[in-house]
Amino acid sequence: MAGRYHEWAHRREVYQTTFHELTHCSDRELADIxxxxxxxxxIAAEAARMASGGHSR
Structure with missing residues (x-):
């Protein structure tokens, strides 16, 4: 049970970090990438899934 929580917490952290970094980019920066x-x-959800080995949805 604790292992699942830690995996969920890690995925949540990756989601939030990715979301935060991308939302703070300008429209020009986003267009460039x-x-x-x-x-x-x-994209943030995909990053979170990849952080956990891509096995959870």
Whole structure:
């Protein structure tokens, strides 16, 4: 049980960090890396999934 919590906490931290960093980019910076602002939540979720080995949804 504790292992699941730590995995969830790690994924949440990765999600929040990625989301925060991308939302603070300017529109120009996002365009330079081919990211639309509306895609930020999806990209953050993918980063969180990858942080846990890509096994959880």
């Amino acid at each position: 081919s990211i639309a602002r509306c895609d930020i939540p999806r």
